Amino acid sequence: MTTPTIESLLLAMADDELVLGHRNAEWTGHSPILEEDIAFSNIAQDEIGHALIWYTAYEKLAGRSPDQMAFERPWNEFTCARFVTYPKGDFAYTVVRQFFFDVAEEVRLRSFLASSSEVLRSSAAKILKEEAYHRLHTQGLVERLGDATEESRRRMQAGVTAAYAQALGLFEALPDEAVLVAGGVMTPNIELARSWIEAVAPVLRSVSLTPPVALTADAGGRRKKHLPDLEQLVTDLQSVYRLVPGGAW
Amino acid sequence: MNRSLDDERVWEALASVKDPEIPVLSIVDMKIVSRVRASGTAVEVEITPTFAGCPALALMKDEIRKVLTEMGFTDVSVETNFTAPWSTDLLEPDAREKLRSFGIAPPPRPVQIDLGRALAEPVACPYCASAATHLESAFGATLCKQIFYCDACRQSFERFKPL
Structure with a gap:
């Protein structure tokens, strides 16, 4: 069964993937080592591919194409979490953010495998296979850099301190969430957030990285309450397209 | 799977379209072509991408259109199926x-x-x-x-x- 509200869920996920993909692509040519340059460029391309899956599902229901949604929409119409909009920052922050996102995706996509929505079930199954490679890589980096040297430890801890509350913003309730939950389409975000906290905890603990104690989820994105970082990113993302709107290259 | 003779001709033609990132394999070898339906001068092809973000996808679609147009089809549709599994x-x-x-x-x-x-x-x-x-x-x-x-x-x- 599809309800009109599933569109807002598809769009939120598509926007998360597109924006984080764009942020990761900012490392192309700028990573500390070649292997990570390749890794983050690949991960960026994968995430943008996943955005395409969700935007295509959205198009089937709402009629607006992936290109229209990515390139013609004003920045303050995006419904991504603020988490994905922050500048790429220190490489350690990028590693922590991507690890947090990979776990969040895994938790969310696994919950979709039991959804009443066929498009969520089949898309989740496809994306999970690719995502396994992301988590393998980023969790490995967290475990190695978390307790490698004094400097790597300090920078990774700073990444965790900054990104943790931001990541919880990925689980901000959608405006129509109750309808989707009642229809068996999705698991409540609050439950997914709990699963996420439980999944990242042992990894952080294994290298003595600690989440901040007092925190409030960095929410707002799902209600289009964004920071100027997103405006800068979307302006950059759409700049070529806007030169010749609708043009074929 | 039941394939008409027209379908067979299309499958054969598509076997000449290479995966640009792996030029020894065709898109048929790669199992990227997931469905073909030919009828008169119209043909529908469905492709299933390997990795969703594969940048070669657009190129492959163009190539499919070109090959099928050269075969004489005037109504060529190439759809991407993002929800079918590929392994x-x-x-x-x-x-x-x-x-x-x-x-x-x-x-x-x-x-x-x-x-x-x-x-x-x-x-x-x-x-x-x-x-x-x-x-x-x-x-x-x-x-x-x-x-x-x-x-x-x-x-x-x-x-x-x-x-």
């Missing part, structure tokens, strides 16, 4: 052999049962067949490949990512 398990033995002879270690099978175990299996060097190889980079020059190094013949090589 390296679909690759037939001859496609795997073509990969190996091109210098790309084929994916292990079956992946669907256990990706973790598939990734832990030793990878034979496509040049000298030695199993003394190690993963150099989990990500490679394209989304579907990883970089390995052979400690026996001291060459780096690519491996098709099990998916």
